[in-house]
Amino acid sequence: MDFKQQLDKYVDKINEYLDRCITEKELPEKPLYSAMKYSIMAGGKRLRPVLSLAVCDMLDGNVEEVLPFACAVEMIHTYSLIHDDLPAMDNDDFRRGRPTNHKVYGEALAILAGDGLLNLAFETMLESIIKSGDKEQAARAAGVIATASGSKGMISGQVIDLESEGKQVDTDILNRMHRFKTGALIKAPVVSAAILCKAEADDIEKLDSFAENLGLAFQIKDDILDVEGNTEKLGKKVGSDADNNKSTYVSLYGLERSKEILSDVTKKAIASLEKFGEKAVFLKSLADYLLVREN
Amino acid sequence: MDFKQQLDKYVDKINEYLDRCITEKELPEKPLYSAMKYSIMAGGKRLRPVLSLAVCDMLDGNVEEVLPFACAVEMIHTYSLIHDDLPAMDNDDFRRGRPTNHKVYGEALAILAGDGLLNLAFETMLESIIKSGDKEQAARAAGVIATASGSKGMISGQVIDLESEGKQVDTDILNRMHRFKTGALIKAPVVSAAILCKAEADDIEKLDSFAENLGLAFQIKDDILDVEGNTEKLGKKVGSDADNNKSTYVSLYGLERSKEILSDVTKKAIASLEKFGEKAVFLKSLADYLLVREN
Structure with missing residues (x-):
């Protein structure tokens, strides 16, 4: 199976699980489920849960055990986007080419749909812990x-992002912001999957370093796309960082230097996977794929 | 020790634990911790965690084991108040006699502080599950x-509440709304504490019935206080339900009938504790205390 086929297979598995997690309910609480479903099934790259499943396959783990935790991360990621798009936060009207949650359901329901998804992530993981044959390990992954x-x-x-609004910050703050805002939730699906697959400490360390660099690359690429991306392909407005006077890698290092850094950290990410040999081929291809992505 | 002394002792224990959970951080993320702390340490009755600790004492359980779960419920309760007070929701300026979270920290930070408290509740419980000698039981309590x-x-x-805004709904919808909105989070600390104390199925059933009626009594009393309470003692505006044309027990049954129902369900709650004999004296007093509360 080539990279793209494997990626599609992972995404299908994730979408099917997420779809099952949110069953449409009857009135009076129906609107909550519609709002939660609208955002969780809006497509997206599913990068975070794909990372979990790929790590699991690489370590010969049990995919069915990892899947609920992988999808919990996607629920958390989705809730954070719903809240981030609110008028009080980034005030975005479009996300993935569709109106944002509050544009369709109103602000109140969007806040509650976000809360509902965050809560559902933990409900899903707790259910898995209760059923798990190794509850400590499952609880550590959820932790x-x-x-x-x-x-x-x-x-x-996100708070650092808020506080930095409208001002140019130094590289220390920018790095801290991204390590927390984007990096943490790219590292978590990698490390939690490794824990669930009983990886040894040294393997977890290598995967941690892979995810650290991948998360950084992801953010730099995002900053570059905001400058030279295509609005249609991105599904959101290009140039909003500059419009909002946001500090980005591009505003701090310039476009060319940012591209060099992106290429360097991608190489570093791939190098961290050396010891896994042939088994790491999908994760390496994923890092390369993210380097050239258009959305 | 009389009822009031015991209550104060529980509240002190809870406040001390909650205070330790949120340590002030340095810049740049300091404002998040300040906003979380502002609401979690705003006082309040601590009814939900007090219920957990009292159930634990009644069942001769280990208070240290129950405390993190009890306080997690209080974090969840507090986050729900922060989000509920937002302009997009109930748009309240005062809570417990102090400006609401978004009035002090702004809407964006209030949304994130709420998210942070919900997340912290699960962090706290997962940490306890990992350390617990009976992880399945701890995970079931968290579940x-x-x-x-x-x-x-x-x-x-909360969604039913939103959807019912500005219209009078029937008793079925009103009961469903309260069972979910208030009842669920009064029952959860009682039942989860019972699970952590290894209560037998029959005891859990009795406690479930106690909490069901107590939650209902709590809501009816709230509706009555909104009509004949004292703004100063309540720490919030009286009459806001009628102003917002909200359906309440008082609007559906009238004040006198609501007081009768309140007295009946409180008696029912107390009757559910019969089999626990002398050991239930605190919980019975608590039910009576809530009946005559002024805030």
Whole structure:
């Protein structure tokens, strides 16, 4: 199976699981489920859960055991986008080429749909822990995800982003912001999957370094796309970072230097996978694929 | 020790634990911690975690084991108040006699502080599961709380509340709304504590019935206080339900009949505790105390 076929297979598996997690309910609470489903089934790259499944396959783990945790990360990622798009936050009207959640369902329901998805992520993981043959391991995997998504991780990144609005910040703050805001939730699906597959400490360390660099590459690529991307392919407006006077890799290092850094960190990410040999071919291709992505 | 002394002792224990959970951080993410701390340490009755600790004492359980779960419920309750007070939701300026979170920190930070508290509740419980001597039992207790706070519980209640805004609904919808919106998160600390104390199925059933009626009583009392309460003692405006044309027990049954129902369900709650004899004295007093509360 080539890279693209394998990627599609992972994405299908993830979409099918997520679709099953949110069953449409009857009135009176029907609108909540519609709003949650609207955003979770809006497509997207599914990068985070794909990382979990690929790590699992590489380590010969049990995909059915990893899938709920992988999809929980996607629920957390999706809730963060819904809240991030709100008028009080980034005030975005479009996401993945469709109106944002609050544009369709109103602000109140969008806030609650976000809350519902965050909560559902933990409901899903707790159910898996209860059923797991190794509950400590499952709880540790969930704990890694919880720390990454909370106030010691992603949410702090969003606060730094808020506080930096309209001003140019230095590289220390920019790096801290991205490590928290994007990096934490790219590392968590990699490390939690490794824990669930009983990886040894040295393997976890290598995967941690892979994910660290991949997360950084992902963010730099995002900053570059905001400058030279295509609005139609991106599904959102190009140039919004500059419009909002946001600090980005491009605003701090310039476009050419940013591309060099992107290429370097991608190489570093791939190099961290050396010891896994042939088994790492999908993850290496994924890193290359993200380098040339157009959305 | 009399009832009031015991209550204060529980509240002190809870406040001390919650205070330790949110350590002030340095810049740049400092504002997030300040906003989270502002609402979690705003006082309040601490009814939900007090219920957990009292159930634990009644069943001769280990309070240290129950405390993190009890406080997780309080974090969830607090996040729901922060989001509920937002302009897009109830648009309230005061809570517990102080400006609401978004009035002090702005809407964006209030949304993130709420998200942070919900996430922290699960971080706290997962940490306890990992350390627990009976991980399945601890995960089941956390699962009960997760279901109660999510889209199958509290959040659905808030959506029904939203959807019912400005119209008078029937008693079926009103009861469904309250069972989800308030009842679920009063039942969860009782049932989860019972699970953590290895209560037998019959005891859990009795406690479930106690909490069901207590939650209903709590809501009816809230509706009555909104009509004949004292703004200063309540710490928020009286009469806002009528102003917003909200369906309440008072609007559906009238004040006198609502007081009768309140007295009946409180008696029912207390009757569910019969089999626990003398050991239930605190919980029975708590039900009576909530009946005459002024805020």
